[in-house]
Amino acid sequence: MNILEFTILVGLGSFLAGFLGALTGLGGGVVLVPLLTLLFKVDIRYAVGASLVSVIATSSGAAAAYLKDGFSNIRIGMFLEIATTLGALLGAFLAASVSTTAIGIVFGLVLLYSAYTSSRAPAESPEDSQPDPLATRLGMNGTYPSLSGPKDYHVHRVPAGFSLMFGAGALSGLLGIGSGAVKVLAMDQAMGIPFKVSTTTSNFMIGVTAAASAGVYLSRGYVDPGLAMPVMLGVLAGSLAGARVLARTKTQQLRVVFALVIAALGAEMIYGAFTGKF
Amino acid sequence: MFRKADWTDQKVEVIIANLLRIGVTFAATVVLAGGLVFLVRHGLSHANYHAFVGEPTDLRSWMGILHSALNLRGRGIIQLGLLLLIATPVARVAFAAFAFAVERDWLYVGISSFVLLVLLYSLLGSAV
Secondary structure, eight states: OBHHHHHHHHHHHHHHHHHHHHHHTSOSHHHHHHIIIIISOOOHHHHHHHHHHHHHHHHHHHHHHHHTTOOOOHHHHHHHHHHHHHHHHHHHHHHHHSOHHHHHHHHHHHHHHHHHHHTSOOOOOOOOOOOOHHHHHTTOOEEEEETTEEEEEOOOOHHHHHHHHHHHHHHHHHHOSOOHHHHHIIIIIITOOOHHHHHHHHHHHHHHHHHHHHHHHHHTTOOOHHHHHHHHHHHHHHHHHHHHHHTTSOOHHHHHHHHHHHHHHHHHHHHHHHTTOO | OOOGGGOOHHHHHHHHHHHHHHHHHHHHHHHHHHHHHHHHHHTTSBOOOSSOOOOOGGGTSHHHHHHHHHTTOHHHHHHHHHHHHHHHHHHHHHHHHHHHHHTTOHHHHHHHHHHHHHHHHHHHTTOO
């Protein structure tokens, strides 16, 4: 295969990943690395580097669309970014010392977990109770618009959420993904933040988290311009197109199909790791 | 313009979202331009990303990338676009720190500055 053919095929695959990721809300990054390593036989370190760059592009590109809803909470996001960026640095340094086989196995497990969480309906926001005093001190409590006017919400269990976010950052730096599933787990389940606030805030955080590890990847020579170019442009175009279509389609069935694809890729990654493909 | 009353969190977020969109559009344009140069010159060479060799030093550091891009090398221009892309969220955090300072919210000026330091540590690691 010559570079022109390779660029076109990878660009099309990345477009599809970004498109389905935006349409289902599961993010395109999670299928990119399996696509590049299993189908295009790219070394997993190059694949993770290219994926990280595309995660920054989609997160920043989608920010304006999310913002129209006015749900995101800049204080929650900024405070938790302390945890995700430090985690991302750790993940990026681990990526250099951990074997590619281990990276493949961890990646497969994360894919299976993402497929599992996405097959469940998003949990209803819990009844509001007493907030964590720490959250009040940090000015995290806020309001979001609902049909019955602005609704107050309070933030709970800040230390638990902070720890989970450190883990999300480490996974992001190690695997080159947005770790949206873990971020939403931290904010929804641990901190009791309403679903609409947590998803938009998470999108804001993903770009900053990925930037923290992308610098390390770049200086270590893991970001190949010839590969990152079609991946970044393809995913960005795909996710913008997906966000545009999203408003007019029912995505429930598509979500189930995409979750099955993710689960299959997860199994394939683990199998590939044990048979020494990476 | 820098009066406190004009700077609500909502307004700051709108400015940040536009900043991000402009940054990404600009970076993607540079990457696309570099990609065209790269494909015109090397499109018919054999593609090999299976074996990991790592990038040469002039595609790893700020100065190397800048030098390569100024010489209109395709891969250097792409890499410059990717650097701009990575710098976009960094600019976002820097702007948030500034906005919190206008709001006189010193706790969050501190928090944003810390995040900014972590990002700069990562990015400037590739300075030399």
